[in-house]
Amino acid sequence: MTKRIPSARDRILTFLSDGAVPEIAPWVGTTVGSAVISGAKENVWQVAIGAAIVALGLTPLWLRSWALRQGQREDDMLDARERLVGEAAARVLSDAADFEAMPRAGRVGLVQERVDELLDEMGTSMFEGFPGVRIVLYDISADKTKLSATAIRGRNDAPRGFDASDVRGEIAIDRLSDVEDHFFCPDTSQLPEAWGTAGRPYATFISLPIRSSDEAYGMLTLDSPNIGDLTLRDAEMMETLASAFAFYRAAQARGKHKTVSIAPEKEEQND
Numbered sequence: 001m002t003k004r005i006p007s008a009r010d011r012i013l014t015f016l017s018d019g020a021v022p023e024i025a026p027w028v029g030t031t032v033g034s035a036v037i038s039g040a041k042e043n044v045w046q047v048a049i050g051a052a053i054v055a056l057g058l059t060p061l062w063l064r065s066w067a068l069r070q071g072q073r074e075d076d077m078l079d080a081r082e083r084l085v086g087e088a089a090a091r092v093l094s095d096a097a098d099f100e101a102m103p104r105a106g107r108v109g110l111v112q113e114r115v116d117e118l119l120d121e122m123g124t125s126m127f128e129g130f131p132g133v134r135i136v137l138y139d140i141s142a143d144k145t146k147l148s149a150t151a152i153r154g155r156n157d158a159p160r161g162f163d164a165s166d167v168r169g170e171i172a173i174d175r176l177s178d179v180e181d182h183f184f185c186p187d188t189s190q191l192p193e194a195w196g197t198a199g200r201p202y203a204t205f206i207s208l209p210i211r212s213s214d215e216a217y218g219m220l221t222l223d224s225p226n227i228g229d230l231t232l233r234d235a236e237m238m239e240t241l242a243s244a245f246a247f248y249r250a251a252q253a254r255g256k257h258k259t260v261s262i263a264p265e266k267e268e269q270n271d
Contacts, residue, residue, distance in 0.1 A: 078231065081126050081234070081237065082237050084126050085238075085240050085241060088240075088244060089244060092244045095247075095248075107251060107254075108252055112252070115248050115249075116151070118245070119137060119151050122135050122153060122154075122241065127222075130154075131155065132155055132226045132229055133154045133155060134153070134155035134159070134222070135153040135154050135222050136149050136152050136159045137149070137151040137152075137210075137218065137245065138219040138221070139217065139249075144164075144216065145163065145164040145165070145173070146163050146164070147161055147162040147219055149161060155201075155225075157201045157202075159221075162219075167194045167196075168195060177211075181242070182207070182239055183207045183208075184205075185197075185204060186227065188200070188203050188204065188205065189203070201225055202225050204223065204224055204227050204228070204229065205224075206221065206223070206234060207220070208220045208238055208242035210246045220245060222234070
C-alpha cells in the first residue's frame with residue numbers, strides 16, 4: 001500500500017498551520033496597507049498600492065477558508081459514497097438468504113444480474129461527477145495464471161488482461177494472495193517500470209483481490225487519469241464491494257456445479 005500524496009488543499013492547510021508568516025500576515029497587511037491608504041492624499045496609485053497590500057495580507061485567511069470548504073465538500077462526497085456502499089452490503093446479506101432457498105439453475109442467472117447491478121451503481125451513483133474513473137472486473141482462469149477483464153464501467157478505455165508469464169501479470173496475480181485487502185497507488189509515476197503503468201491512460205488506481213478465505217475469483221480495479229479522483233478512503237470502502245463480488249462469484253460457482261454428498265448411504269432396515 002503506497003503512502004497517500006497530499007493534495008493541493010492539504011498542502012495549503014499545512015502551510016497555513018505551520019510557521020509565523022500565516023499568523024502575522026493579516027495583521028501586517030492590514031496595518032501597513034491602511035497606513036499607505038491614509039497617507040495617500042487623493043493619490044490614486046498610492047490608494048491602489050495600499051489596497052493591494054491589505055489584500056495580500058488577507059490572502060492566507062481566504063486560502064484557509066477555501067481549503068476548509070473544499071475539504072468539507074470532499075468529506076460530504078465520501079460520506080455519501082460510503083452510505084451507498086453500506087446499502088449495497090445490506091443487499092448482499094439479503095441475497096445470501098434468498099440464494100439458499102433458490103434452485104441451482106435460477107441462482108446462476110440471478111447472481112450475474114446482481115453483479116451487473118452492483119457494477120452499474122459503482123459506475124453511476126458512487127462515482128457520479130468523476131467521468132475519468134474506470135471500474136474493471138477481472139476473472140481468474142481455471143489454472144490461476146491469467147486475469148481477464150469481464151466487465152467495465154465508467155471511462156471507456158479498453159483494459160489489458162494479466163498473464164503470469166510476464167512480470168506485470170505475475171505481480172497482479174500474486175496480489176490476490178497478498179495480506180493487504182487493497183492496494184492504493186495515488187500516483188503511478190512512483191511505481192517501478194516493471195509494473196507496466198508507464199504510458200497507460202491512468203495516473204492513479206486501486207486494486208482489490210476478489211477472494212474467499214481459500215479461493216481466488218479475480219480482481220476489482222478502479223483507475224483515473226486524474227490524480228486525486230481516488231483516495232485512500234475509497235480504497236478502504238471498496239474492500240466491502242470486493243467481498244460482495246467474492247460472495248457472488250462463490251454463489252455462482254456453487255450454482256454451476258452439482259453438490260455431491262459425501263455422507264455414507266443409509267442401509268435399508270428390514271423388519
